[in-house]
Amino acid sequence: MFESGSSVERIPILKMGSYLLVTIQVDMHDRLATSLQDDLTARIVETRARGVLIDISSLEVVDSFIGRMLGNIAAMARVLDAETVVVGMRPAVAITLVELGLSLPGVRTALNVDKGMELLRGSVERVAKVNSRGRRQARDA
């Protein structure tokens, strides 16, 4: 296939503190979506990110393939101990996904980037608290 040509095309992943930020701005073809999935998991491990925020406010269409990719990313991130929040889904896209039968279980959502970051911080802090309490209890015991 066109491995050398398509490998140049990548969706940029930004690192902000302990979070990764992805803004999908193009109508992705399937290989691009798959490579995003690969890149993100690699970057989570590499940067030890605690959260991933995917902004899809520019996407006019999310079909079952892209929907599945979002679900996969969230599931893989969870295995790697990172939270995923998908933000900015357009109303028409949301209505279509529901009709398509895709409810993205396991994917957390927020209206925009600000609210998504809030959600990520909240849940990461909660997890941290639980973990430290767990450690304390273990030490006390």
Next chain:
Amino acid sequence: MPTDPWLAHIVSKFESEILADWIQHQLAADTLRRDLMSEAELVEQSRAFLGLLREAVQKGNLADTTGPEWTPVREMLACVSRARAKQGFTASETATFVFSLKQPLFARLRGEVGTDVDALGDAVWRTTVLLDKLGLYTAESYQKGREEVIARQQQEMMELSTPVVKLWEGILALPLIGTLDSARTQIVMENLLERIVETGASIAIIDITGVPTVDTLVAQHLLKTVAAARLMGADCIISGIRPQIAQTIVHLGVELTNVITKATLADAFTVALERTGATIAPRSGHV
């Protein structure tokens, strides 16, 4: 049937006299609505119509008013009828515009044809058939005008009856009133989702206290909206479910387990405030 020579003759020869008679008849009739239309307007419409009628009668076929030579007459009548429908005239008041022309025309025919009873009978018959057709056409156009008014009012009511209101920072409410059909529900729900994006509200309350019944399709649209809002990152609360609607929902087997439902809008609002981190408490002095 060709044109009627007598009718063509009198409308050419006595156009202004017929017009004067006709206007007099209209002004004297019970169906005149001085409150809705000025005399000047009536005179102008009558003059224009009679002029177009004369041209059509001279070249046109009286038996077929759908032909091209009658187009200007039909267009004028359609225009007048629709305007009157919107102004609030009744159907009879509108159709009288055409029917009231009979008497002046018959009077002139009698004067011109003279004693030839057969010729007079023929001419009167053809004229009355013609005016009946045009009168019916007027009634149909009036009907269409009314339908347009109704359609516009429905549209306006739909917009009026489904306002998305902001209750609090981050909390929207959609109080639904009246019967929901599938098409209306769909539009209303899309509108709600758009407003969620615009306002950044994380909770929307859909209050159906004012909705008498809900069918399967509407129930499904409600649930799909809740699911779509969740995909966008907002939660919906459905409040004001009447007992019958609760029964319907259960009988239809519609799954409501993942949806927050509350008895009243007030309960829903309290839950929404808690979710956004606010509370309502009585002022200390009033406890």
Next chain:
Amino acid sequence: MAVVKHETREIRSAEDIVLVRQAVRAWAIELGFRLVDQTKLVTAASELARNIVDYGGGGTVVIEALNDAERRGLRLRFEDHGPGIEDVDTALRDGYTTGGGLGLGLGGARRLVNEFEIVSAPGRGTRVTITRWR
């Protein structure tokens, strides 16, 4: 019912799926579809185009603008000469897949349009026709 305008497109690769989405979007806008209806049509087209790339070994889509007495619509006919589908009813069921996906393609596409027709036989390829009215 009259076909006012039509266009045929090849579907061979993942890039073609994107091009089909864009073409269907442009047609839907031209016909005056509302945003939600545009999105449903484009998404259905995307599912069916992907089926052709993944299972049909490539094929075509014919896009047609329709004019009825009182309504306008868009009809898309996806056709391939691949292995075909043995049991169409099963293939339409949600969750059925032979390719490791979610299996929402056919059944999902059907829910996004007003009319859906599928003709397929083993070894004879598959033709799916979808229509959405404005």
